[in-house]
Amino acid sequence: MSQDINRRSFMKKSAAAGAIGAAGAMAFSLEEQALLAKPAEVGADKPAGKMSMGKIGNLEISRLICGGNLIGGYAHSRDLIYVSPLLKHYFTDEKVIETWAICEQNGINACTIYTGNPEAVKLYKRYLKETGGKMRFLAQTGATPETIEKSVDEAMEAGASAIYLVGNVGDRWTFDNRLDLIEKFVTYVKKQGVPAGVAGHALDMPIAVETAGIEVDFYLKTLHSNNYWSRRRPEQTKAVIDNYSTDNYWDMSPEQTVEFMKEVKKPWIAYKVLAAGAIHPRDGFKYAFDNGADFVCVGMFDWQIAEDVQIADRAVAQAQKRPRAWMA
Amino acid sequence: MSPTADGQRRQCLARCFAGLTMTRPLDRRTFLTESLAASAAGAWTFGAGEACGSPGPAESGPMGKIGNVEISRLICGGNLLNGFAHARDLIYIGDLLRHYFTHEKIMETWRICESVGINTMISTCDSPYADGDDPTVPVLNRYRKEYGGRIQWIAQCQPAGRNMTDSMQKATDNGACGVFLQGEFGDRWVRENRLDLIEKVITWIKDRGIIAGIAGHPIDVPIAVETAGIPVDFYMKTLHHHNYWSAMQDEQKLDVSVNPNDNYWSRTPEETIEFMKEVEKPWIAYKVLAAGAIHPRSGFDYAFKNGADFACVGMFDFQVREDQEIAREVIARYKNRARPWRA
Numbered sequence: 270m271s272q273d274i275n276r277r278s279f280m281k282k283s284a285a286a287g288a289i290g291a292a293g294a295m296a297f298s299l300e301e302q303a304l305l306a307k308p309a310e311v312g313a314d315k316p317a318g319k320m321s322m323g324k325i326g327n328l329e330i331s332r333l334i335c336g337g338n339l340i341g342g343y344a345h346s347r348d349l350i351y352v353s354p355l356l357k358h359y360f361t362d363e364k365v366i367e368t369w370a371i372c373e374q375n376g377i378n379a380c381t382i383y384t385g386n387p388e389a390v391k392l393y394k395r396y397l398k399e400t401g402g403k404m405r406f407l408a409q410t411g412a413t414p415e416t417i418e419k420s421v422d423e424a425m426e427a428g429a430s431a432i433y434l435v436g437n438v439g440d441r442w443t444f445d446n447r448l449d450l451i452e453k454f455v456t457y458v459k460k461q462g463v464p465a466g467v468a469g470h471a472l473d474m475p476i477a478v479e480t481a482g483i484e485v486d487f488y489l490k491t492l493h494s495n496n497y498w499s500r501r502r503p504e505q506t507k508a509v510i511d512n513y514s515t516d517n518y519w520d521m522s523p524e525q526t527v528e529f530m531k532e533v534k535k536p537w538i539a540y541k542v543l544a545a546g547a548i549h550p551r552d553g554f555k556y557a558f559d560n561g562a563d564f565v566c567v568g569m570f571d572w573q574i575a576e577d578v579q580i581a582d583r584a585v586a587q588a589q590k591r592p593r594a595w596m597a
Numbered sequence: 598m599s600p601t602a603d604g605q606r607r608q609c610l611a612r613c614f615a616g617l618t619m620t621r622p623l624d625r626r627t628f629l630t631e632s633l634a635a636s637a638a639g640a641w642t643f644g645a646g647e648a649c650g651s652p653g654p655a656e657s658g659p660m661g662k663i664g665n666v667e668i669s670r671l672i673c674g675g676n677l678l679n680g681f682a683h684a685r686d687l688i689y690i691g692d693l694l695r696h697y698f699t700h701e702k703i704m705e706t707w708r709i710c711e712s713v714g715i716n717t718m719i720s721t722c723d724s725p726y727a728d729g730d731d732p733t734v735p736v737l738n739r740y741r742k743e744y745g746g747r748i749q750w751i752a753q754c755q756p757a758g759r760n761m762t763d764s765m766q767k768a769t770d771n772g773a774c775g776v777f778l779q780g781e782f783g784d785r786w787v788r789e790n791r792l793d794l795i796e797k798v799i800t801w802i803k804d805r806g807i808i809a810g811i812a813g814h815p816i817d818v819p820i821a822v823e824t825a826g827i828p829v830d831f832y833m834k835t836l837h838h839h840n841y842w843s844a845m846q847d848e849q850k851l852d853v854s855v856n857p858n859d860n861y862w863s864r865t866p867e868e869t870i871e872f873m874k875e876v877e878k879p880w881i882a883y884k885v886l887a888a889g890a891i892h893p894r895s896g897f898d899y900a901f902k903n904g905a906d907f908a909c910v911g912m913f914d915f916q917v918r919e920d921q922e923i924a925r926e927v928i929a930r931y932k933n934r935a936r937p938w939r940a
Contacts (some may be wrong), residue, residue: 348842349684350888351913359697360917498686499843499856515842547686570689572696 318377320578321585323563323597325487325536328430328463329562330405332564333554333581334538335372335380335410339568340365341389345516345545347499359570366396368571369404375578377404379430384408385420390427397428405430407538409468411438414447417454425461429498432458433466433489436540440510443474448481468540470509470519472526475533485535487597488568491520492527492539494556497547506574519544527560527593538564538597550577556585561593604674622923644877658714658921659928661906661940663831663879664808665773668717668749668940670901671924672881673710674911675720675753678703678736679727683859683888685843689739694935697913704740706914707748717749718923719833719881719909721779725757734771741772751775753812755782762793762801769805776802777810777833780883781854784813787821788852796827803828814853814862816869819876829878831940835863836870836882838899841890870903870936879940883905893920897927904936 321332338345340360360368378437382389396402408424410432424432434442434454442450450539451467458465467478468489475488491509495501501518509519519541520526530537539562543553550567557565558581567576659670676683678698684690698706707718720733733750740746752768754776765776778786778798785796795811802809812833819832835853839845845861856878862884863869873880882905886896893910900908901924910918912920 346687346690347685349687349690349888349890350892351916352684352687352690354915355693355697355913358913359693517842545687546689549688570693570696572692573689 283532318374318376321582322378323536323595325431325464325466325597328405328464330379330407330430330564331377332558332585333377333578334407334564334566335369335377335404335574336540336566336568337381337383337389339570340368341383341386345519345541347515347517362392364571365392366400368569368574369396370400370402371571371574372569373402373404375574377574377578378473379405379407381409382406382427382429383411383435384424384427384429385411390423393427407466408432409435411435412454413438414450415450416449418457421454421457421461425463429463430486431459431464431466433468433487436468436470436489436491437510437527439467439474440468440508443469443471443477444508448477448483452481452483453480457484460581466538470521470541472522472529476529479533479588487536487538488530488533489538489540490526490530491541492523492557492560492562493520493544493548494523496552497544499547500544523560530561531593534596536563537561538566540566541569550580554581555587558584558588559591561591563595563597635681637817656712659925660716661879661938663775663940664810666749666908668751668905669715670928671715671897671921672751672784672907672909673707673715673718673748673917674883674909675718675733675914677911678720678732679724681726683884685860698732700732700736700739702914703736704744704746706912706917707740708744709914709917710912711746711748713918715917715921716747717751717774719751719753719883720766722752722754722764722771722773724753725755725756734767738771746813749774751777751808751810753777753779755779755932756798762799765798769807773807775808775810775830777806777812777831780812780814780818780833780835783811783818784815784852784854787815787818789811792821792825792827795822796825799827799829803830810881814864816865816872820872823876831879831881832873832876833881833883834869834873835884836866836900836903836905837861837863837885837887837891837896837926838866840895841887843890844887859888866899866903873904874936877939879906880904881909883909886910894927897924898930901927901931902934904934906938906940 283402322329323332339356342353342357344352344356372380382393384390393406406429408427408429410420410424412420412434421432434451440522455465455467464486466487466489467474472490475490478485483525494498505512509521512518539557542557542565543550554565565581567577598663613823613934614798626808660667661670662668677694679689680695682690682694721727721731722733724731737750750773752773754764754768755778757763768776799809810831810833811818811829813819814835819834822829843860845864849856882900885900885908897908910920
């Protein structure tokens with residue numbers, strides 16, 4: 270696709286951005302449309318293309334962050350064999366670019382990208398060049414003990430606005446009591462002048478990092494209710510990172526997560542808030558923001574974004590007086 | 598040729614020739630590459646005297662016959678085209694399917710099917726669950742007219758309100774080689790002991806000179822129809838094992854068609870296998886992969902080993918070739934199975 274065509278397509282969609290919100294509203298239920306008619310609650314007085322924002326350090330990012338798993342083909346679809354390959358077929362380069370553009374049109378200014386995947390990084394650079402987009406990205410890095418500096422350097426080279434240690438590694442290093450490695454990672458990221466984060470599925474991770482006094486700038490910690498059919502069954506006791514054969518839960522103790530995070534003074538990006546597609550955003554976003562999340566990171570398809578932004582804005586507005594203070 | 602088969606052939610011919618531009622050039626770049634190989638085998642254009650039931654695929658595959666209609670043992674299912682994913686509690690997948698299966702993608706999928714020897718698809722006709730946007734008929738007609746596609750269509754139909762046969766009439770008008778009563782209706786009418794309605798529908802279909810079937814999820818459906826002696830040409834009956842994570846749980850007692858979790862379709866597969874052993878009509882097994890949770894290696898093996906004559910499977914374009922290879926291997930393995938091949 271030529272640069273010109275992409276620009277044209279982007280501009281056309283940008284021009285229609287105001288209409289996107291209206292179109293999204295059309296798809297809502299009657300109850301939702303009634304709610305949308307109350308500007309004080311839902312933020313309907315905001316101009317198109319704006320959404321609720323928060324800050325991590327000096328970095329201003331939207332409270333709804335575009336996740337990267339779907340784009341990478343990580344569906345976490347339980348035993349449905351075909352879903353991950355389907356995602357890879359759906360998310361052509363053009364579709365990824367379109368998805369990011371729609372995010373920006375709707376006020377989402379940040380996404381996550383796994384910088385260990387050179388194709389993803391290349392596509393991000395193409396997106397910026399061809400569309401003139403301003404999307405920032407939080408780099409998800411899967412460092413090993415030997416490649417901490419290299420991974421961070423790659424993320425910086427790719428243009429990351431913030432860098433965090435991927436959840437599998439955050440969990441693993443916590444379980445292995447290798448907080449020295451987490452500290453080394455965080456210190457090295459901060460040296461580059463960007464916010465440093467650590468992700469994890471196990472609550473042990475933020476507990477350990479807080480206890481050790483490691484100066485992270487933000488956490489990514491999973492959070493979802495257990496109110497979905499394919500949730501963790503009583504006999505499932507494995508840690509999340511050991512459950513990939515079934516892949517149906519990502520927060521084993523949400524109440525404890527909520528309780529602990531209440532006292533954590535660092536910004537919290539909650540992820541897997543929809544349990545990888547089983548919880549509706551109306552419920553998942555509300556649960557996350559009511560219970561302390563400062564941001565949510567959510568994989569989204571192009572056709573879901575406008576509605577998700579509306580729902581997130583409403584959830585943020587309704588959670589202003591929640592028990593956990595906003596940390597970002 | 599029997600009068601029925603003759604009528605069937607004449608109807609097919611009339612329908613085919615009414616709507617086709619005979620050797621229209623391909624006009625979609627995406628079709629060109631694979632079509633080059635196929636057209637060499639004559640698969641993409643109609644010749645004088647050809648009927649819409651004539652297979653003519655680029656590759657041959659295992660075939661069977663229902664009546665006089667030659668049908669690939671692996672049949673391309675149509676649920677995915679409508680976004681009927683049966684994806685348990687994963688909310689987004691139905692929408693994803695509807696976005697993925699553009700009209701071009703549907704035609705591409707059928708084209709790949711034809712190129713590997715799958716000559717038949719089963720899909721809905723104005724499904725009431727498709728919000729007025731069932732793509733089957735318009736896309737099939739376009740596929741035939743613009744691309745010379747020849748995939749056969751066995752139409753899944755159901756009454757709408759008091760009207761018993763509108764969708765069936767539309768299916769026959771649009772070239773269906775067979776029609777069957779949708780599974781939920783098969784289940785319901787058997788449950789309500791309305792075998793008279795089933796018989797009416799079957800008679801209506803057969804009067805049009807095409808093959809007539811009935812679908813159902815519980816084994817009660819073929820039992821009741823066999824007992825009543827209703828002369829169906831084939832059965833669609835679900836069959837899958839329970840060896841997948843999201844399978845029926847102990848506390849799940851509801852019939853398939855009212856199960857809100859949409860995670861099982863063959864509650865008693867052993868009973869199904871046992872009963873179907875004695876049924877002499879062709880059996881198209883469906884939901885053999887439990888809507889995506891069972892690998893085709895396992896699901897096809899279970900179905901064909903245990904008596905199915907055909908398997909109807911929803912497939913993505915990127916799965917078709919491998920699925921047909923697996924079906925080919927599995928079918929070759931079970932030439933002498935307990936239930937004789939009935940088609």
